Amino acid sequence: MGFIKKTFITGIIVAVAAVGAFTWWSKQPITTGEAVIPFTVLPGSGVGVASQQIAAAGVPVNPFLFSMLARVTQKASRIKAGSYELKPNTTPRRLVDQLVRGEFAQESLTIIEGWTFRQMRAAIAANKGLKHETADLSDQELMAKIDADFKAPEGLFFPDTYLFAKGSPDMHIYKQAHAAMLAKLNSAWEKRDPSLPYASPYQALVMASIVEKETGQKSERTMIAGVFVNRLKMGMLLQTDPTVIYGMGEKYDGKIRKKDLETDTPYNTYTRAGLPPTPIALPGVQSLDAALGPAKTDALYFVSRGDGTSKFSGNLTDHNKAVNQFQR
Known part of the structure; x- marks a missing residue:
């Protein structure tokens, strides 16, 4: 066999071996164990x-x-910039696909039912996985960038756990949570009883926020809503402490006193009739459903039993008896 022919055959063998080795390498785990890089x-x-x-x-x-x-x-031009994680047993071929599909590292943020918007902003600001672009915006400026139809942000963001790619702008969370709240609210509004005393979905949202703050018992939320709906229909004062507390702002020290109930603010439902001007918290879906599907009840009053549940009464005499029994 001539030298040239031997060299040619050797070259082919080397090339085939190289291709085989390259193919084998592309299918082997880059790392094993439990570490994520x-x-x-x-x-x-x-x-x-x-x-x-x-x-x-x-x-x-x-x-x-x-x-x-x-x-x-043929995927070199399709890789996407972003933050990723290499998980154990990922092969080079799988890693290329991860970059092409943009399978970014996932972060999460949980917004809690009953939080105020101030608490929500603090949680977003403290999340290290987000790119913070809204820190210097006032609440009004933030809402202007999200939805020009609303000026006050309170109550307009749905409490839930949100997943996002590491390094995502924090505005994405605000927009996603706001869109989710409007979707939940509008869905509940479409199924409402037309006799409810709300002029708009926004008023129903205000009621839902009050229900959210009034009880931690999910089973009682429709009854709580039923009491407040009855009061609205009769022109009675709502007289709900959480609205007073919200109106006190930073003055609230964990206690509510008689003078606080008598001090007029836009949110004091002991001094002003009807609903407060805005929600007082971020209501969850059960409070939204309760506000727009309240229990059919004759109750006008309720008082805590001290065990997390409430005693409901249809008249002031029975209510006073319940107050004496459970509160005094």
Whole structure:
């Protein structure tokens, strides 16, 4: 066999072996064990630079081979910038697909039912996974960027757990939570009893926020709503402490006194008739449903039994008896 022919055959064997080794490498786990390695691909990075960034973050992958794999599979131009996590047993081929699909590292933020908007803003500001772009905005400026139809933000964001890609703008959470609240509210509004004393979905939202703050017992929320609806229909004062507390703002020290009940504010339902001007908290779906589907009841009063439940009464005499029994 001539030298040239031997060299040609040897070259073919080496090439086949190289392709085989490359294919084998692309299907082997980059890491094993339990460690998760975070890394970031910066905007504007080509596949070569991205491969260097991945390796520099601690991912034990050969940058040259990895960028070659992306090119060979014709995915080099489709990788997406963002924050990622390399999980155990991920292969180079799977990692390329992860970058192409934009399977970013997931973070979460939980907004609690009954929080005020101030508490929600504090939780968002403290979340390290978000890119904070709204910190310098006032509440009014923030609402102007989210929904020009509403000026006051209280109550207009749905309490839930939100997932997001690490590094997402915090505005995305506000917009998502606001859209979710409007969807829940409008859905409940469409199913409402037309005899309810609400002029708009927003008034129903105000009522839902009061129900949310009045009881932690989910089973009592429709009854609480029924009492307040009865009072609205009769022109009675709502006389609910949570609205007074909200109107006190930072003056509230954990106690509500007689002078607080007598001090007039837009939210004092002992001194002003009807609903307060805005919600007082972020209501959950059960409070929304209760406000728009209250219990059919003759009750006009309720008092805490001291065990988390309430005693409902249809007249003042029975209510006073209940107060003497459970509160005095």
